Amino acid sequence: MRFVKRMNYLQDIQLFKYHSTIGWYLILITAFLAAPLVMGTYWVSLLILIGINIIVALGLNLVTGYTGQVSLGHAAFFAVGAYTSAVLTGKFGVSFWLALPASGVVGALVGIVVGLPALRLKGLYLAIATMGFGFIIEEIIVQWEPITNGVNGLSIKRPSLAAFSLASDKHFYYLVFPIVLLSVLVLKNLLRTSSGRAFLAIRDSETAAESMGINLAVYKTAAFCISAFYTGIAGALFAHFMRFIGPENFTILESISFLVMILVGGLGSVHGSVFGAVFITFLPEGISLSKDYLPTFIGQQAGLQAAVYGLVLLLFIRFEPLGLYGRWLKIKFYFENFPFYKKDTFRKVRKFHRTQKQ
């Protein structure tokens, strides 16, 4: 067991609790920087997808996990980012390095448009409204043919940095990785500020937050805006990574899979976002790899992936609502307190009262 001697209040919000953690993270970063040198192209492309998913998960976690506003329309922000970058670089010849921040900004603007009506809505209504918004954006992409090329989709080129082309996956990885790292750091730091704590307060009780002087309208819109910025950036990276996008990449199922990602990883935690992104990227790969070992009756089913997906989601909600990160914390806690771990340490305390209807 390690004890940190608290000397001042700022210690409570510092990025790393122990000094040794910094060392471990540096080793991890070095390992990831070196990864493409030893890995095959297939694994590198998976790592890139994980990176893109991490950015989305961070954004969605900010709005859903930290601020408590369920969004079933994040595929729309993803689509807006992807199409902004694709159209700007493809049709208008804008440099990728301008188009990338632009897609984040356009995403954020759309986020504000969605966030504003969302202010009046609580919980499940918000989920339905964002779902409707997702459908509308999807239809706009299909119908706005002069710009988006409709159902035929758009092809996109990989960017280049001065004379250095990022066309191969291994090079593209070195574009995605710093952006992921930056996203994590920015979010981690945002959560340390008073704004970050305001988000948490809104999640825990809107009424209490409002009575503490937190302007709900401003903070909820800000949460949507930042989240949409993240998702827009991820969308742009996705577009340039896949080199082809169409409306079928941005359906309601995509929004659901984003939610599954943060739920399986861990709601309201940055580690959880990363775990969830890794999980959701590996799940389809794992299923297609294990197909050969399963009995033909199960292995050859076309709907197998969706079924596993639904089942995993149900099992996590039922048995590990805190997600993979929650499980990780519990395991860590067990070893840190080794002989003194009690079975009921993490027993859930559930509230059975409901809102009083009038």
Next chain:
Amino acid sequence: MFIQQVINGLAMGCIYGLVALGFVLIYKATEIINFGQGDLMMIGAFLAFTCVNFLHLPFLLSLLIALVLMGFLGKIIDRFVLRPLVGEPAFAMVMATIAIGILLRSLGGMIWGYDTYKFSAGITDVPVRIGSWAVSSVNLWIMAITVLLIIVLYFFFNKTKAGVSMEAASQNQLAAYLMGIGVKKVFSNIWGISAMVAAVAGILLTPIQFLNYNMGFIGLKAFPAAVLGGFGSIPGAIVGGIIIGISESLAGIYLPRGFKEVFAWVILILVLMIRPEGLFGIHQKKRV
């Protein structure tokens, strides 16, 4: 042309209304929004289809079998998925119902395949002349059965003891519990009834739309209907469904291409911005 579109919209609206009714029943009693309602609808329609086309049973018997099986399915979902989650935050419940939807859809695909089937649900499509307009008999059947179902549900909720206890549980769970109403049983029954209503909606939908494992997505359009009617109001769900159905069908002819698909969602967002409690909803304030 206008009248024709209104009647087509009315029939489609009745189906949206029925699916919305399923949401509303569950929401009223348990405060859960069931995102898998559309997929329950698909399973119900496929069950009836299987009975008629593979087991060669008469249509009414198939309908009965489908309803009973769906009632059990609803109860199973309540017992094994949602009851263990009582007391969890609403988000967990929503994700659980989404997971149910995904599971049912993939199950539907595994059992009945990914093809599109034609199933006329015992209703033959003949034009019926009322005055000077020709109306498809399918549309008349859909409206008639919807009206019948609403009357049955109305009497059930207002006149029978089981119905009144459900109403009580939905108004105040704790008070109902103290009055000796088995809240668990009520929830289980509500899920059963809701699944049956979904099955009726699915079977009524089959003469208009083809049968497919993906047809649950139509059920999502019942959300605008339920919100428009005011979530939690049974007549509101049907009225909302009818308004959505008619305006969607009119949008198909008077507005540019693409509006038909999203018109329901545009209405939804407008309603939520202007009057979030819907047409028949009661504005609720939460006590702190």
